[in-house]
Amino acid sequence: MKDIILKAENISKQYRLGSVGTGSIKDDLNRWWHRIQGKEDPYLKIGETNDRSTKGESDYVWALQDINFEIAKGEVVGIIGKNGAGKSTLLKILSRVTAPTTGSVKFGGRVASLLEVGTGFNGEMTGRENIFLNGAILGMTKKEIASKLDEIIEFSGCERYIDTPVKRYSSGMYVRLAFAVAAFLEPEILIVDEVLAVGDAEFQKKAIGKMQDISKGQGRTVLFVSHNMAAVKSLCSRGIVLEHGKVVFEGVIEESVDKYLNLDNNIVSKKVYNDIDAPSSEIIKLLETEVVNSSFENRSDYFINEKIGIRIKFEILTETDDIVLGLNLYNSEEVHILSSHQKKSSINYKVGIYRTLVWFPINFLTEGYHFCGVAAMSYKGFFRVHFHDINKFSFNIIDCLDNDGSRGNDYKGKIPGIVRPILDWENDVFYKDSI
Template sequence: MKDIILKAENISKQYRLGQVGTGTLSHDLNRWWHQVRGKENPYLKIGDTNDRSTKGISEYVWALQDINFEVERGEVLGIIGKNGAGKSTLLKILSKVTAPTTGCIKSRGRIASLLEVGTGFNPELTGKENIFLNGAILGMTKKEIASKLDEIVEFSGCERYIDTPVKRYSSGMTVRLAFAVAAFLEPEILVIDEVLAVGDAEFQKKAIGKMQDISREGGRTVLFVSHNMAAVKSLCTRGIVMENGKVVFEGGINDSVKRYLQGDIINIKLADIKNRIGNKKVLFDNVQVYGAEKGIKPMTGEPMNIVFNIVNRDLINSSEIRFDLRIDDDFGQRLVWVSSILKDLETLDNPDKIIISFKKTPFEFGMYFATIYLGVHNEDADWIDNAFTFNIEAGNYFSSKKKQPNGQSKINVDFDISYK
């Protein structure tokens, strides 16, 4: 028998667009008149899908629509999706911060939430006072909270400021204390949004380790939202993928991450770029960038492919063509240079395609800029500076599953290390 601790049944959330409180009285009266006559809310039949990139035709939008899932006790569920997919709205409903328009949430146990920096903290109270306040909200006695106080303060790393009002804390300190309170006051269900991204690398590592401990050893349930797929894969056992307010996939965490990374192939028409140098004996036509297979986004530590289609009207063979690819970071600093002159390549008549493959993508999460070059007989044929950009999703490069601390390097390198 499954031990279900949280269940979402037909959850939908509708919002009205525009200025809040303007022109809504007639709508409220219309809802009331339908309710008096025992009829359905008339506005539940209208509203656009929650696609932030389109204009839409209705003044109502469905932030969530028909969400159904179950969470077992001790499970760590990852909720993943793009910005605007409805993840935070769902967590607010699960935490009872806001009510659903339709449907209901059934839970067995206390729910502690970290939804936004400072949520649930009174900025005028000290850190210690906020610990007791949050514990009281969770239904704990003063004695129970006091027994955990030293552990909370030590884990947060804010001991020097614990008697200082929270309004004087940095955002990172606030998150540290809020997480420590939520984790150590032993709620049955812990709901965490992207707030951990505010903390530094050391704290993120501690927080993820603590979440693993409370789920495995404490048998408590964690719902985790993050755009860091490495953290999601290392922490979660199961995932749901959301798009435009709907659940589009539910399953094992590896399959969920793969589904999230699916998207349109980066396909850029290079032939349309006017600012280029060369005699045009061979030309770049277009480029495609994708991960391990077409339809999968590139991810740190996973395979990546860059495929160029070229125009070769003079039927020049490959031994006479030089290809260079330079990859820069967003500050214009060169990170990687790839060139055909570094490889012994088989001669091919009339090539019309160049394929670059990375067995393990070395780049960390972020955006990168590519400059490309073709030469024929030591002459510039086609040279395009900053021809295109591509994005890398966060992942784990090292087989140890340990992640490079943020900001240490833009690229990873494989290495051996030993003590003797």
């Protein structure tokens, strides 16, 4: 049976827009009167979903609604979602910075939080004094804090400035010291918000390594919020996905990240452009892009050992012998992983409609969602981009076993950054009057 260290039950948080509290004496008195009569808060029945992209009718909004989850001791859980999804509000409730409107949180140990730069620090005190202050807040004795002092200072990299008031620290120094304090003073639950993004790449790597150490090696629990999906996947074992203040998915981290990345992304494996939104210049206009298999069938899902092609239909508006089509590929985390283009053009394009097709080798792409962007360039004289990566389309790769039962030759992890492989480009020329 799991040893549950944190349990959230029916957490909801309501705010009145543009105001502190309910925003009026009348509303406060109304709430007070209902409370002493033992009645339900009258404002719990109103309010709208937390969707910042739409204009609502109510002055009340639910930043969080009916949040329920359990976290076991030693788990590392990623809380992910778009800006405004309710992540920071949830962490503030879990850190007891603010109280929920309804529901409760039960803890099985001390909580240390790193929610924003300088949280819990007194700007007039030195770094050393703030270490002791934070330790005291966590309930540690002066002797316990002193035993960890050298490790905290060394990890933070702020030794030279440790006796300087922290109000003179840069944001990066603040974060380094605050994280070191939170990590080394041995709370049972460590809550870390996006604040690590302020640190440099070296410190982020160091911090993630430390969180892995305290969870796996010391059995402590970590709640981690970040928009860096690579960091989330490397650190967390489970994910909770928030959208508009509600939990829309909870499960293993790989599935959680896929859910987050595709909240608004239905797989669009074929795009047909109209005259208004077509990427274009006075020379070339993009008409259609689609993903196909070796039988030229358009689908959204493809097995890892299938031959996959990208077919591009375009219109030449002005006669030219200087057009080169290119392709950019992004993985599910929208990291640019591949670029390819035709050999420099020697085709004399007349005015008309054309089509080109580029093939990926089998067992070349990794499992997961991929996004494509098409570009058109000219190289003669001055280099020019006619359009680039506008309105990306997408498809999904599914891992499988080959016919003989062995796994396909998955290239995952073997492509170092952006590569420029030699892909098979074909030209299929046809004109308006033949369609």
